[in-house]
Amino acid sequence: MAKQIKIHLLVCGGTGCRVSQSEAIKAELERELIANELENEAKVVTTGCFGFCEKGPIVKVHPDNTFYVKVKPQDAAEIVREHVIKGRKVERLLYTNPEKKEQVADSKHTGFYRKQIRIALRNCGFIDPENIDEYLARNGYEALGKVLSQMTPEEVIKEIKDSGLRGRGGGGFPTGLKWEITRKSIADQKYVVCNADEGDPGAFMDRSILEGDPHAVIEAMAICGYAIGATRGLIYIRAEYPLAIHRLKIAIDQARSYGLLGNNIFESDFDFDIELRYGAGAFVCGEETALIHSMEGHRGEPTFKPPFPSVEGYKGKPTNVNNVETFANIPIIINKGAKWFSSIGTEKAKGTKVFALAGKINNVGLIEVPMGTTLREVIFEIGGGIKDGKKFKAVQTGGPSGGCLTEKHLDTPIEYDTLIEAGSMMGSGGMIVMDEDDCMVSVAKFYLDFTVEESCGKCSPCRIGNKRLYEMLDSITKGEGTMETLDKLRNLSHVIKETSLCGLGQTAPNPVLSTLDNFWDEYVEHVVNKKCPAGVCKSLMRYVVIPENCVGCTACARNCPVHCISGERKQVHEIDQSVCIKCGACYEKCKFNAIAIV
Ligand SMILES: Cc1cc2nc3c(=O)[nH]c(=O)nc-3n(C[C@H](O)[C@H](O)[C@H](O)COP(=O)(O)O)c2cc1C
Ligand code: SF4
Ligand code: SF4
Ligand code: SF4
Ligand code: FES
Numbered sequence: 001m002a003k004q005i006k007i008h009l010l011v012c013g014g015t016g017c018r019v020s021q022s023e024a025i026k027a028e029l030e031r032e033l034i035a036n037e038l039e040n041e042a043k044v045v046t047t048g049c050f051g052f053c054e055k056g057p058i059v060k061v062h063p064d065n066t067f068y069v070k071v072k073p074q075d076a077a078e079i080v081r082e083h084v085i086k087g088r089k090v091e092r093l094l095y096t097n098p099e100k101k102e103q104v105a106d107s108k109h110t111g112f113y114r115k116q117i118r119i120a121l122r123n124c125g126f127i128d129p130e131n132i133d134e135y136l137a138r139n140g141y142e143a144l145g146k147v148l149s150q151m152t153p154e155e156v157i158k159e160i161k162d163s164g165l166r167g168r169g170g171g172g173f174p175t176g177l178k179w180e181i182t183r184k185s186i187a188d189q190k191y192v193v194c195n196a197d198e199g200d201p202g203a204f205m206d207r208s209i210l211e212g213d214p215h216a217v218i219e220a221m222a223i224c225g226y227a228i229g230a231t232r233g234l235i236y237i238r239a240e241y242p243l244a245i246h247r248l249k250i251a252i253d254q255a256r257s258y259g260l261l262g263n264n265i266f267e268s269d270f271d272f273d274i275e276l277r278y279g280a281g282a283f284v285c286g287e288e289t290a291l292i293h294s295m296e297g298h299r300g301e302p303t304f305k306p307p308f309p310s311v312e313g314y315k316g317k318p319t320n321v322n323n324v325e326t327f328a329n330i331p332i333i334i335n336k337g338a339k340w341f342s343s344i345g346t347e348k349a350k351g352t353k354v355f356a357l358a359g360k361i362n363n364v365g366l367i368e369v370p371m372g373t374t375l376r377e378v379i380f381e382i383g384g385g386i387k388d389g390k391k392f393k394a395v396q397t398g399g400p401s402g403g404c405l406t407e408k409h410l411d412t413p414i415e416y417d418t419l420i421e422a423g424s425m426m427g428s429g430g431m432i433v434m435d436e437d438d439c440m441v442s443v444a445k446f447y448l449d450f451t452v453e454e455s456c457g458k459c460s461p462c463r464i465g466n467k468r469l470y471e472m473l474d475s476i477t478k479g480e481g482t483m484e485t486l487d488k489l490r491n492l493s494h495v496i497k498e499t500s501l502c503g504l505g506q507t508a509p510n511p512v513l514s515t516l517d518n519f520w521d522e523y524v525e526h527v528v529n530k531k532c533p534a535g536v537c538k539s540l541m542r543y544v545v546i547p548e549n550c551v552g553c554t555a556c557a558r559n560c561p562v563h564c565i566s567g568e569r570k571q572v573h574e575i576d577q578s579v580c581i582k583c584g585a586c587y588e589k590c591k592f593n594a595i596a597i598v
Contacts, residue, residue: 007061026046054363190230191232211247284456362386469508
């Protein structure tokens with residue numbers, strides 16, 4: 001009798017771990033299992049992202065949930081010899097809790113995972129996304145079977161409405177209501193569109209879901225098709241996501257071959273199939289009307305709403321556009337019920353939200369937390385606090401449309417409305433943490449630079465106004481701004497918000513307004529005292545020699561790329577400010593603390 005597989009070695013196959021050789025780790029583990037004649041007892045499985053990308057590549061051992069971090073291909077032999085054969089954990093590869101300095105074997109007990117609830121990410125890191133059987137083994141396609149055999153489309157829509165699910169793509173529109181509007185739009189053909197454009201800088205939530213659990217989205221789109229009366233689905237995905245595209249193609253083919261896409265699904269009279277459409281990576285193409293134009297072969301430019309896509313969308317037909325994460329929640333809501341889902345989260349925001357946690361934080365990665373979790377919990381408990389013991393300064397949520405929140409907002413529960421009240425927004429889930437070394441004027445400039453670059457140019461408030469905002473911010477960082485510039489910044493920001501055609505322009509000034517509100521003193525320092533407190537704006541910095549400390553070792557002069565430091569050996573040196581390019585080499589090379597930045 002064939003032996004049963006007792007141990008699964010789950011190797012992260014997310015993009016982050018793949019670039020750190022996780023494929024080679026998998027190959028080595030398989031080689032070691034074969035060399036030890038264990039291939040019938042243990043199996044290596046490539047999964048999607050585990051979330052804790054900071055510690056990747058990650059290998060998880062099931063059933064005991066042992067979590068090995070920063071694994072290298074050469075560790076494979078020891079994992080097989082010690083863990084698989086002798087049942088002993090490889091201590092040196094376990095995660096070490098930074099506060100208690102103790103090793104944690106089970107991922108559930110790490111600060112990173114303790115407060116997380118994984119609903120949209122429920123299968124990421126557990127199944128092989130390229131094997132439909134693994135999805136089926138975790139109740140995959142049960143929800144589709146249930147709606148087709150036991151529920152009317154109206155009942156499906158009611159369940160989604162009752163769950164309280166709101167769109168995760170940024171706007172937070174109630175999903176069930178959108179489905180209802182699309183259902184009520186009468187047409188011979190309707191479409192279900194999955195928005196997988198994900199253009200926010202630093203965001204990788206949707207990519208990770210598609211790479212780790214593509215069938216969840218496919219199943220959800222079919223459920224949506226049944227609910228609204230559509231037979232065709234389209235996934236608009238940026239071409240820069242090759243792994244997600246690869247896995248989606250495999251998943252669609254497998255679903256077709258199992259009769260889960262195509263005609264008469266589950267022997268019902270429901271037909272549904274999905275095609276992929278590729279975006280070229282323009283941020284504005286994530287906006288639903290621009291996305292639809294792009295799919296139609298036109299320029300990816302937004303158009304005025306109404307009409308909303310639910311009434312008049314792709315090829316003029318009613319089109320239900322939802323985000324990847326929104327869809328990923330659907331099958332489990334159908335399986336576990338609206339009551340279960342709505343018991344998680346807060347009064348106004350149900351369920352969980354996935355965030356791509358990045359910036360000056362110890363635990364960079366992908367997290368999923370119940371709505372209502374505070375920013376403090378996310379940054380200091382899940383994120384493990386600020387890197388290198390530095391001081392927290394701000395957290396940016398909502399990407400280029402969002403804002404920068406400060407210390408005083410740390411106890412704000414994460415919800416659509418509370419974040420807007422605080423001057424930012426939920427957005428699609430980018431969360432970038434900043435420390436004392438970040439200049440908030442430069443941060444606002446970074447986002448404006450992005451939106452100016454990504455503006456489609458169709459309307460002048462956004463095309464011209466944002467450029468002017470950028471120029472003003474640039475002048476402030478160069479020491480050319482005045483208090484009047486700050487007034488103009490604020491006034492123009494409001495005009496752009498009120499008069500732009502689409503969400504890109506309407507939200508582009510948010511990083512400016514939120515930093516003006518929350519970091520006013522820092523702006524004033526730049527324009528009045530011509531100083532950058534964080535020491536980032538080069539034009540406002542001067543490197544000077546502190547005569548009392550200088551011993552005349554000449555190290556600075558020898559390393560200055562523009563030879564602007566003069567002085568004899570054992571004599572105090574001097575910097576010619578008119579030539580200095582502020583590269584910082586002298587500051588780094590001086591061992592006597594004799595160079596200061598003023
Ligand atoms: C400039 C801009 C970019 C957007 N990018 C995305 C995106 O990448 N992904 C997304 O799902 N929604 C994006 N949206 C929101 C979509 O227009 C739309 O509201 C969303 O896809 C609807 O899905 P949901 O209700 O499930 O959130 C963007 C909106 C704007 C204004
Ligand atoms: S607001 Fe900006 S991105 Fe939107 S239509 Fe106008 S120019 Fe284009
Ligand atoms: S490296 Fe420091 S101590 Fe040496 S000459 Fe330069 S400023 Fe003086
Ligand atoms: S900052 Fe660079 S350019 Fe300026 S004095 Fe120091 S080494 Fe020379
Ligand atoms: S990519 Fe491997 S843990 Fe995220």
